[in-house]
Amino acid sequence: MVDCMARVIEQHRLSADYFMLRLEAPEVTAIARPGQFVHVRVTGLGDAALRRPFSIYGADQGVLALVYKTVGRGTEQLARLATGDSVSVIGPLGNGFPLDCGERVPLLVAGGYGVAPLSFLARRLGRRGVLLVGARRADDILCTADFTDLAWDVRVATQDGSRGERGLVTDLLDACLATSPVVPAEIYACGPDGMLRAVGERAAAAGVRAWLSLDKHMVCGVGACLACVQRLRRADGTEWIGRVCHDGPVFEAREIVW
Numbered sequence: 001m002v003d004c005m006a007r008v009i010e011q012h013r014l015s016a017d018y019f020m021l022r023l024e025a026p027e028v029t030a031i032a033r034p035g036q037f038v039h040v041r042v043t044g045l046g047d048a049a050l051r052r053p054f055s056i057y058g059a060d061q062g063v064l065a066l067v068y069k070t071v072g073r074g075t076e077q078l079a080r081l082a083t084g085d086s087v088s089v090i091g092p093l094g095n096g097f098p099l100d101c102g103e104r105v106p107l108l109v110a111g112g113y114g115v116a117p118l119s120f121l122a123r124r125l126g127r128r129g130v131l132l133v134g135a136r137r138a139d140d141i142l143c144t145a146d147f148t149d150l151a152w153d154v155r156v157a158t159q160d161g162s163r164g165e166r167g168l169v170t171d172l173l174d175a176c177l178a179t180s181p182v183v184p185a186e187i188y189a190c191g192p193d194g195m196l197r198a199v200g201e202r203a204a205a206a207g208v209r210a211w212l213s214l215d216k217h218m219v220c221g222v223g224a225c226l227a228c229v230q231r232l233r234r235a236d237g238t239e240w241i242g243r244v245c246h247d248g249p250v251f252e253a254r255e256i257v258w
Protein backbone atom coordinates (compact mmCIF):
# COMPACT_ATOMS: atom_id res chain seq x y z
CA MET A 1 0.00 0.00 0.00
CA VAL A 2 1.28 3.44 -0.95
CA ASP A 3 0.46 6.76 0.70
CA CYS A 4 1.27 9.58 -1.71
CA MET A 5 0.37 12.97 -3.09
CA ALA A 6 -0.88 12.47 -6.64
CA ARG A 7 -0.83 15.29 -9.19
CA VAL A 8 -3.89 15.80 -11.35
CA ILE A 9 -2.96 15.24 -14.98
CA GLU A 10 -6.43 15.71 -16.37
CA GLN A 11 -10.04 15.80 -15.32
CA HIS A 12 -13.01 15.78 -17.68
CA ARG A 13 -16.74 15.36 -17.55
CA LEU A 14 -18.08 12.13 -19.05
CA SER A 15 -21.75 13.05 -18.73
CA ALA A 16 -23.95 15.21 -16.50
CA ASP A 17 -22.90 13.69 -13.15
CA TYR A 18 -19.79 11.68 -14.05
CA PHE A 19 -16.13 12.57 -14.26
CA MET A 20 -12.89 10.92 -15.26
CA LEU A 21 -9.90 11.89 -13.13
CA ARG A 22 -6.35 11.02 -14.16
CA LEU A 23 -3.64 11.25 -11.52
CA GLU A 24 0.10 10.80 -11.62
CA ALA A 25 0.68 8.00 -9.12
CA PRO A 26 3.29 5.58 -10.46
CA GLU A 27 3.88 3.86 -7.10
CA VAL A 28 0.18 3.02 -6.92
CA THR A 29 -0.27 1.95 -10.53
CA ALA A 30 2.80 -0.29 -10.42
CA ILE A 31 1.03 -2.67 -8.02
CA ALA A 32 -2.66 -2.03 -8.73
CA ARG A 33 -4.93 -4.94 -9.63
CA PRO A 34 -8.49 -4.85 -11.02
CA GLY A 35 -11.09 -4.65 -8.26
CA GLN A 36 -8.82 -2.78 -5.87
CA PHE A 37 -9.59 0.76 -4.84
CA VAL A 38 -7.88 3.91 -3.67
CA HIS A 39 -8.83 6.11 -0.76
CA VAL A 40 -8.71 9.78 -1.70
CA ARG A 41 -8.60 12.66 0.72
CA VAL A 42 -10.61 15.51 -0.66
CA THR A 43 -9.35 18.85 0.57
CA GLY A 44 -11.56 21.86 1.17
CA LEU A 45 -14.05 19.98 3.35
CA GLY A 46 -14.50 20.63 7.05
CA ASP A 47 -14.08 16.90 7.68
CA ALA A 48 -10.91 16.81 5.61
CA ALA A 49 -9.65 13.80 7.53
CA LEU A 50 -12.27 11.58 5.90
CA ARG A 51 -11.26 9.89 2.68
CA ARG A 52 -13.51 8.64 -0.12
CA PRO A 53 -13.04 5.24 -1.76
CA PHE A 54 -12.96 4.89 -5.55
CA SER A 55 -12.34 1.81 -7.65
CA ILE A 56 -9.32 1.85 -9.87
CA TYR A 57 -10.50 2.34 -13.45
CA GLY A 58 -7.06 2.40 -15.02
CA ALA A 59 -3.45 1.97 -13.96
CA ASP A 60 -1.23 2.33 -16.99
CA GLN A 61 2.12 4.03 -17.43
CA GLY A 62 2.00 5.64 -14.01
CA VAL A 63 -1.45 7.14 -14.57
CA LEU A 64 -4.12 6.24 -12.06
CA ALA A 65 -7.58 6.78 -13.56
CA LEU A 66 -10.84 7.02 -11.63
CA VAL A 67 -14.41 7.34 -12.89
CA TYR A 68 -16.78 8.83 -10.39
CA LYS A 69 -20.26 10.18 -9.93
CA THR A 70 -20.91 13.38 -8.01
CA VAL A 71 -23.29 12.44 -5.23
CA GLY A 72 -22.30 14.65 -2.29
CA ARG A 73 -19.82 17.07 -0.81
CA GLY A 74 -16.72 14.96 -1.33
CA THR A 75 -17.27 14.13 -4.95
CA GLU A 76 -18.44 17.66 -5.74
CA GLN A 77 -15.17 18.93 -4.27
CA LEU A 78 -13.25 16.31 -6.26
CA ALA A 79 -14.88 17.62 -9.45
CA ARG A 80 -13.31 21.03 -8.79
CA LEU A 81 -9.76 19.67 -9.05
CA ALA A 82 -7.82 21.08 -11.99
CA THR A 83 -4.68 20.01 -13.79
CA GLY A 84 -1.66 20.56 -11.55
CA ASP A 85 -3.56 20.24 -8.25
CA SER A 86 -2.56 17.44 -5.90
CA VAL A 87 -4.60 15.02 -3.80
CA SER A 88 -3.61 12.60 -1.11
CA VAL A 89 -4.13 9.01 -2.23
CA ILE A 90 -3.74 5.77 -0.29
CA GLY A 91 -3.77 2.55 -2.24
CA PRO A 92 -4.15 0.21 -3.84
CA LEU A 93 -6.45 -1.21 -1.17
CA GLY A 94 -8.56 -4.35 -0.97
CA ASN A 95 -8.21 -7.75 -2.56
CA GLY A 96 -9.30 -7.30 -6.18
CA PHE A 97 -10.87 -9.78 -8.60
CA PRO A 98 -9.25 -13.15 -9.28
CA LEU A 99 -7.88 -13.00 -12.81
CA ASP A 100 -7.84 -16.68 -13.68
CA CYS A 101 -11.19 -17.94 -14.89
CA GLY A 102 -9.77 -20.92 -16.75
CA GLU A 103 -11.74 -21.79 -19.87
CA ARG A 104 -14.85 -20.00 -18.67
CA VAL A 105 -16.16 -16.93 -20.47
CA PRO A 106 -15.91 -13.76 -18.35
CA LEU A 107 -19.40 -12.36 -17.91
CA LEU A 108 -19.20 -8.89 -16.41
CA VAL A 109 -22.27 -7.30 -14.85
CA ALA A 110 -22.14 -3.59 -14.06
CA GLY A 111 -24.54 -1.17 -12.46
CA GLY A 112 -23.78 2.52 -13.08
CA TYR A 113 -20.23 3.47 -12.04
CA GLY A 114 -19.65 -0.19 -11.17
CA VAL A 115 -18.40 -0.43 -14.72
CA ALA A 116 -15.16 1.34 -13.67
CA PRO A 117 -13.34 -1.62 -12.04
CA LEU A 118 -14.80 -3.98 -14.64
CA SER A 119 -13.23 -2.00 -17.47
CA PHE A 120 -9.86 -2.36 -15.75
CA LEU A 121 -10.58 -6.07 -15.32
CA ALA A 122 -11.50 -6.54 -18.99
CA ARG A 123 -8.23 -4.93 -20.08
CA ARG A 124 -6.21 -7.15 -17.71
CA LEU A 125 -8.02 -10.42 -18.48
CA GLY A 126 -6.53 -10.40 -21.95
CA ARG A 127 -9.44 -12.30 -23.44
CA ARG A 128 -12.87 -11.51 -24.77
CA GLY A 129 -16.08 -11.78 -22.81
CA VAL A 130 -19.50 -10.27 -22.36
CA LEU A 131 -20.39 -7.03 -20.60
CA LEU A 132 -23.91 -6.51 -19.30
CA VAL A 133 -24.39 -2.96 -18.12
CA GLY A 134 -27.45 -1.34 -16.67
CA ALA A 135 -28.44 1.99 -15.20
CA ARG A 136 -31.38 4.28 -14.74
CA ARG A 137 -30.92 6.22 -17.98
CA ALA A 138 -28.56 6.61 -20.95
CA ASP A 139 -26.49 9.28 -19.19
CA ASP A 140 -25.52 6.75 -16.51
CA ILE A 141 -24.13 4.25 -19.02
CA LEU A 142 -20.38 4.74 -19.08
CA CYS A 143 -17.23 3.41 -20.70
CA THR A 144 -18.88 0.89 -23.06
CA ALA A 145 -16.39 1.85 -25.80
CA ASP A 146 -13.61 0.38 -23.63
CA PHE A 147 -15.23 -3.01 -24.10
CA THR A 148 -16.20 -2.68 -27.77
CA ASP A 149 -12.59 -1.64 -28.47
CA LEU A 150 -11.59 -5.02 -27.02
CA ALA A 151 -14.21 -6.72 -29.24
CA TRP A 152 -16.34 -7.66 -26.23
CA ASP A 153 -20.04 -8.37 -26.61
CA VAL A 154 -21.72 -5.37 -24.92
CA ARG A 155 -25.38 -5.44 -23.89
CA VAL A 156 -27.07 -2.43 -22.32
CA ALA A 157 -30.27 -1.96 -20.32
CA THR A 158 -31.76 1.25 -18.98
CA GLN A 159 -34.77 1.53 -16.75
CA ASP A 160 -36.27 4.33 -18.86
CA GLY A 161 -35.41 2.65 -22.16
CA SER A 162 -33.25 5.59 -23.31
CA ARG A 163 -30.43 3.22 -24.29
CA GLY A 164 -30.40 -0.49 -25.02
CA GLU A 165 -33.18 -2.70 -23.68
CA ARG A 166 -35.74 -1.24 -21.33
CA GLY A 167 -35.36 -2.97 -17.98
CA LEU A 168 -32.73 -4.07 -15.49
CA VAL A 169 -29.28 -5.47 -16.03
CA THR A 170 -30.51 -8.64 -14.34
CA ASP A 171 -33.01 -9.05 -17.22
CA LEU A 172 -29.99 -9.14 -19.53
CA LEU A 173 -28.33 -11.65 -17.22
CA ASP A 174 -31.43 -13.87 -17.24
CA ALA A 175 -31.43 -13.85 -21.04
CA CYS A 176 -27.71 -14.56 -21.13
CA LEU A 177 -27.85 -17.49 -18.73
CA ALA A 178 -30.88 -18.94 -20.51
CA THR A 179 -29.35 -18.91 -23.98
CA SER A 180 -26.08 -20.57 -23.11
CA PRO A 181 -23.50 -19.17 -25.59
CA VAL A 182 -21.82 -17.64 -22.53
CA VAL A 183 -22.06 -20.75 -20.39
CA PRO A 184 -19.81 -21.93 -18.84
CA ALA A 185 -19.16 -18.46 -17.54
CA GLU A 186 -17.47 -16.78 -14.62
CA ILE A 187 -19.40 -13.75 -13.39
CA TYR A 188 -17.76 -10.59 -12.10
CA ALA A 189 -20.11 -7.88 -10.89
CA CYS A 190 -19.97 -4.42 -9.39
CA GLY A 191 -22.90 -2.17 -8.61
CA PRO A 192 -25.47 -1.43 -5.92
CA ASP A 193 -26.27 -4.06 -3.28
CA GLY A 194 -29.69 -4.94 -4.71
CA MET A 195 -28.17 -5.70 -8.07
CA LEU A 196 -25.32 -7.72 -6.57
CA ARG A 197 -27.67 -9.79 -4.50
CA ALA A 198 -29.85 -10.53 -7.53
CA VAL A 199 -26.76 -11.45 -9.57
CA GLY A 200 -25.59 -13.79 -6.82
CA GLU A 201 -28.96 -15.51 -6.66
CA ARG A 202 -29.06 -16.02 -10.43
CA ALA A 203 -25.49 -17.29 -10.45
CA ALA A 204 -26.29 -19.82 -7.73
CA ALA A 205 -29.38 -21.01 -9.61
CA ALA A 206 -27.36 -21.42 -12.81
CA GLY A 207 -24.40 -23.07 -11.08
CA VAL A 208 -22.07 -20.28 -12.16
CA ARG A 209 -19.39 -18.82 -9.90
CA ALA A 210 -19.81 -15.10 -9.28
CA TRP A 211 -17.43 -12.55 -7.81
CA LEU A 212 -19.18 -9.53 -6.36
CA SER A 213 -17.50 -6.22 -5.50
CA LEU A 214 -19.38 -4.59 -2.63
CA ASP A 215 -19.92 -0.85 -2.56
CA LYS A 216 -20.11 -0.30 1.18
CA HIS A 217 -19.79 2.98 3.03
CA MET A 218 -16.34 2.96 4.61
CA VAL A 219 -14.22 5.29 6.68
CA CYS A 220 -10.62 4.23 7.36
CA GLY A 221 -10.25 1.94 4.33
CA VAL A 222 -7.65 -0.25 6.02
CA GLY A 223 -9.67 -2.48 8.33
CA ALA A 224 -9.24 -0.53 11.56
CA CYS A 225 -12.56 1.23 12.17
CA LEU A 226 -15.14 -1.53 11.46
CA ALA A 227 -17.44 0.90 9.58
CA CYS A 228 -17.81 -1.45 6.62
CA VAL A 229 -18.51 -4.80 8.27
CA GLN A 230 -20.31 -7.52 6.33
CA ARG A 231 -21.69 -10.89 7.46
CA LEU A 232 -19.96 -13.68 5.57
CA ARG A 233 -20.24 -17.44 5.40
CA ARG A 234 -17.40 -19.94 5.20
CA ALA A 235 -17.58 -23.09 3.06
CA ASP A 236 -18.46 -25.12 6.21
CA GLY A 237 -21.50 -22.89 6.84
CA THR A 238 -20.12 -21.02 9.84
CA GLU A 239 -20.45 -17.28 9.75
CA TRP A 240 -17.95 -14.51 10.41
CA ILE A 241 -17.89 -10.75 10.22
CA GLY A 242 -15.58 -9.38 7.56
CA ARG A 243 -14.46 -5.87 6.73
CA VAL A 244 -15.23 -4.93 3.14
CA CYS A 245 -12.21 -2.63 2.89
CA HIS A 246 -9.75 -5.21 4.17
CA ASP A 247 -11.23 -8.65 3.39
CA GLY A 248 -12.96 -7.42 0.19
CA PRO A 249 -14.35 -5.51 -1.55
CA VAL A 250 -14.59 -8.63 -3.77
CA PHE A 251 -16.27 -11.74 -2.38
CA GLU A 252 -17.50 -14.91 -3.96
CA ALA A 253 -21.30 -14.63 -4.04
CA ARG A 254 -21.82 -17.71 -1.86
CA GLU A 255 -19.76 -16.12 0.93
CA ILE A 256 -22.10 -13.17 1.41
CA VAL A 257 -24.92 -13.33 3.95
CA TRP A 258 -27.32 -10.60 2.78
Ligand SMILES: Cc1cc2nc3c(=O)[nH]c(=O)nc-3n(C[C@H](O)[C@H](O)[C@H](O)COP(=O)(O)OP(=O)(O)OC[C@H]3O[C@@H](n4cnc5c(N)ncnc54)[C@H](O)[C@@H]3O)c2cc1C
Nearest residue numbers: 052053054055067068069071072073074075113116216217
Ligand atom coordinates in the same frame (compact mmCIF):
# COMPACT_ATOMS: atom_id res chain seq x y z
C1 LIG B 1 -14.82 -0.04 -2.68
C2 LIG B 1 -15.60 1.15 -3.22
C3 LIG B 1 -15.38 1.57 -4.51
C4 LIG B 1 -16.08 2.68 -5.01
N1 LIG B 1 -15.83 3.06 -6.30
C5 LIG B 1 -16.47 4.12 -6.81
C6 LIG B 1 -16.21 4.53 -8.14
O1 LIG B 1 -15.41 3.94 -8.87
N2 LIG B 1 -16.89 5.61 -8.61
C7 LIG B 1 -17.81 6.28 -7.82
O2 LIG B 1 -18.43 7.23 -8.31
N3 LIG B 1 -18.05 5.92 -6.55
C8 LIG B 1 -17.41 4.86 -6.03
N4 LIG B 1 -17.67 4.47 -4.74
C9 LIG B 1 -18.64 5.25 -3.93
C10 LIG B 1 -17.98 6.54 -3.46
O3 LIG B 1 -16.98 6.22 -2.50
C11 LIG B 1 -19.03 7.45 -2.80
O4 LIG B 1 -19.95 7.84 -3.78
C12 LIG B 1 -18.36 8.69 -2.23
O5 LIG B 1 -17.59 8.34 -1.10
C13 LIG B 1 -19.40 9.71 -1.83
O6 LIG B 1 -18.73 10.80 -1.24
P1 LIG B 1 -19.46 12.20 -1.11
O7 LIG B 1 -18.74 12.98 -0.05
O8 LIG B 1 -19.58 12.85 -2.46
O9 LIG B 1 -20.89 11.82 -0.68
P2 LIG B 1 -21.52 11.89 0.78
O10 LIG B 1 -21.84 13.33 1.08
O11 LIG B 1 -20.68 11.12 1.75
O12 LIG B 1 -22.85 11.08 0.50
C14 LIG B 1 -23.76 11.52 -0.51
C15 LIG B 1 -24.71 10.39 -0.83
O13 LIG B 1 -23.99 9.29 -1.39
C16 LIG B 1 -24.21 8.13 -0.61
N5 LIG B 1 -22.98 7.35 -0.52
C17 LIG B 1 -21.85 7.65 0.13
N6 LIG B 1 -20.94 6.66 0.05
C18 LIG B 1 -21.54 5.69 -0.69
C19 LIG B 1 -21.16 4.38 -1.10
N7 LIG B 1 -19.99 3.81 -0.78
N8 LIG B 1 -22.03 3.67 -1.84
C20 LIG B 1 -23.24 4.16 -2.14
N9 LIG B 1 -23.67 5.37 -1.77
C21 LIG B 1 -22.83 6.12 -1.05
C22 LIG B 1 -24.64 8.66 0.76
O14 LIG B 1 -25.48 7.72 1.43
C23 LIG B 1 -25.44 9.87 0.39
O15 LIG B 1 -26.75 9.55 0.00
C24 LIG B 1 -17.01 3.37 -4.20
C25 LIG B 1 -17.23 2.94 -2.89
C26 LIG B 1 -16.55 1.84 -2.40
C27 LIG B 1 -16.79 1.39 -1.00
